[in-house]
Amino acid sequence: MTIEEAWRILSENQLKRTKNREVLLDLFLENDRYLTAGMIKDFMENENPGISFDTIYRNLSTFTELGILEETELSGERHFRMHCDAGVHHHHFICTTCGKTQNIPDCPMDLISINLPNHEIEGHKFEIYGKCPLCAA
Amino acid sequence: MTIEEAWRILSENQLKRTKNREVLLDLFLENDRYLTAGMIKDFMENENPGISFDTIYRNLSTFTELGILEETELSGERHFRMHCDAGVHHHHFICTTCGKTQNIPDCPMDLISINLPNHEIEGHKFEIYGKCPLCAA
DNA sequence: CTTCCTAATAGGAATGATTACGATTCATAA
């Protein structure tokens, strides 16, 4: 996801171009990894001291609903990152130290043989956890 | 996991046979699904009014560490269930309404072709979410 | 450029899940 795509999606949804959203998008563009609201607040306070968690969480939720960000839960905390490639389904290896990810193009739903009669499938989650090469060293 | 196995593991680890632990194990044995601490407290208060969350969370953590229970995170809350079959790796379909599970014997780690050079793999998560036949009806 | 309307934000309080802690009770081994 590029920054232009993000702005296009935002304007298509009548959402305004604010300083906070600029900083937030830049942050995700430059940090190709999962971040928590706390980390984001620390970063954003450089640009805007006094920014509130309400602003951060509200924008994170909005962006996630619009598909600009993607979200996962790691050790009890919500983590967010830029949505890699709109429309292309994939999964992630996630570094448990720095939050960096590696794409996994395979989807287990295409590979497993089980069938679940009368079950309504709503979604699935597949993630591999560990240390990225840098954090492992 | 049978109740006898659970008690054996507990005694092997010098953990005492308390009324709370009996009620907790019975509860999980009779409820083949994921439960939250809150649900567990509601159930256990019938047997022991005034039981505290400290007791519940401490025992849930202990049991999970010992492999008696297994844990997952669903919509921001920790959920626990009896560990199905010690030693046999598998995954779950989880009903998002009632928490009931269906075993999925396949593991994506055996099926995917990706290799992650220099990555230290610590674990993985694969879950399918949806409605079980009863809740779908 | 100015005005106006509403979305967006700040600041802080409230919530809900989970954890911590001191005092007390209980399981069990001797």
Added chain:
DNA sequence: TTATGAATCGTAATCATTCCTATTAGGAAG
């Protein structure tokens, strides 16, 4: 039966997240 430390109770504290209200600021319209 008693002693000892584990387990529990009751409650306070913590942490992430959400809610609320007054204020600010995009940006459309004039």
